[in-house]
Amino acid sequence: MESFAPKSYAMEGDKIGLQIGSLNRNVKRVLAALDVLEHVVDEAIEKDAQMIVAHHPVIYRPLSAIDLDGRYGKMIEKLIKHDIAVYAAHTNLDVAPGGVNDMLCERLQLRDAEPLVPTKEIPLKKLVCFVPKDHLQPVIDALGKAGAGAIGNYSYCSFAAEGIGRFLPGENTNPFIGRPGKLEEVEEVRLETIFPETIEKQVIARMLESHPYEEPAYDIYPLENEGMKLGLGRIGIAHEEMGLDEYAEFVKKALRAKAVRVVGNPGHRVRKVAVLGGDGNKFFSYAKEKGADVYITGDVYYHTAHDALMAGLNIIDPGHHMEHVMKEQTAEKLNRLFREAGLDAEALPSEPPTDPFRFV
Template sequence: MLKQANGQAIIQAFEQFSPKSLAVEGDKVGLQVGTLNKKINKVMIALDVLEPVVDEAIEKGVDLIIAHHPIIFKPIKALRTDQTYGRTIEKLIKHDITVYAAHTNLDVASGGVNDMMAEALELEEVDILVETGQDPLKKLVVFVPEEQASDVREAIGSVGAGFIGNYSHCSFTSQGMGAFKPEEGTDPFIGKQGEMEYVDEVKVETVFHESIEKQVIRAMMDAHPYEEVAYDLYEMASSGKPFGLGRIGYVKEELTLDQFANKVKQAFDVKGVRVVGDGKRIIRKVALLGGDGNKYAFTALHKGADVYVTGDLYYHVAHDAMMEGLSMIDPGHNVEKIMKEGVRRKMKSFVEDKKYSTEVIVSEVHTDPFRFL
């Protein structure tokens, strides 16, 4: 039988994939409107939280919107319900629709917006364009009764602990004897109050990235049978996993710039693109960054890109790139809409795995303010 999920469970699952800690400093990510302390029957994945999107959510009975672009980005000095922005917030509150934003953390995340874009363009040997930090490794050591050890290993592995390369659920186990005396007021899983107890236990050791520490500890505690759990956390000397904005990689086969521009149009479902450079130039290495990537044009150039795909391209940045020999393609900011279906698939997999009754849909409202004539 399917069960209802609450908002906390849905967002905890989402943050395993796109933790807030990956966001660039000052970005407005996380819960923005409403509460997560409620049952969630329907989640809608959206790029933008505009009034037509909120009207769509109301019509479809949505409880939670997971959006890429925050609805609250600048400090609010007044909230007037006779104006569009205030009226949009009012509708969300009146209809008990929660809004959660995942902005640069979703850009940075492995499998996030920029990886989705790289996959759509069929890039190979993909790497990070701009490293913004590292996700440090930590080690968890926990002592578990032998019979329950496999449950704990499975629980922590299911939330991402124990990933080494392409191997998951990696851990090491050694055997020993646990000793304790339950005192007054305890409710021991094993043993009796006031009596020493000796139990065959195992020490389970595994590694995880710091960004998922809360999920790993929670999973471990939930699966562990003891009232009081003995565990240790250690920082690892080995380097963590790098993360960052944008991606850079190689096309499967060489294309001219104009041919590649057409591929960009098809991959991102846009009517037109702005192109900088000689249309006959051969393209092998591609850099990309969803949204506004003007700031990193010369990073793309210095990393050997033949072309840089990004949105909101500035006139003078285009001039500078052209003079330095970097081709550019601007398909617009709205191509980040690719995240809607990508996130929907990930969240649908989660709710099905947990046997939740929650439905996950994508917003069908077109939010690109530009059109081509």
């Protein structure tokens, strides 16, 4: 989880990471859930999951007691008795590239999406390594899989230039090319790529694993380039321009919402769209300032709706439960990472709904 949603991405004070259980136990099956409720815990028990990865922290406010006769205490008791760990990825998963807000953009078919509310900028670094000409592609592939070479909507970006590498293997070495005590000249490629500093360890690790040399030569350079911008929410262009009410119907279907609340003129044309998963009340001004025709978020307050109307901003509220999109796609991401790491584990999306609201 932390390879694509590092803890450092989370908002200050957010309750993330391990919340119940131990990280020193074997995990064969993971359940990806939006909320940790008793029926979700029952699902984890039934499916023999040893871990629940949740978006909403099960422990958010300090507990004054754990009463095993109460529903909350009973749920915690079940988790502990069945040896099920709970790990929360909250605002770090909201902010992360490919996280909850990008998942919403994908469902809504938004183009050219960028962060709505800036939270931080991650400095960039450059890796330069020297690879034998015949072994270049495996190293390029490994670096790309580690996340290096991502520039905007492009990935696996790198530059390669040919040259001659020289080295003298020592007596106790086992060189891939040449033999100890003999100066070697080898046709090599200088390979360059960039990466955000948060993934430096895995980038170097993947390069070393894929490189044929016993002691690969490489350099890491800090860059003055503009870093990777992170933030809450996204703003992008709708796949098709349409009226507000028509777009609200599209949002309802795309997010599988039971209903949506709409603020604004029914016929107002929608082209530029802001979206922020969960409760986005205090961020509506960012959507207005960035020229959004509509702001999609949950839990909109009565007075926030009036403020948005007076500001000339339309709103579509599919409810906080809109974040359920994270279940399937987080499970998919974990399964891909398990395969790449050669791990005998699987992730499943939680199936029971956890939206507390129903419409009559």
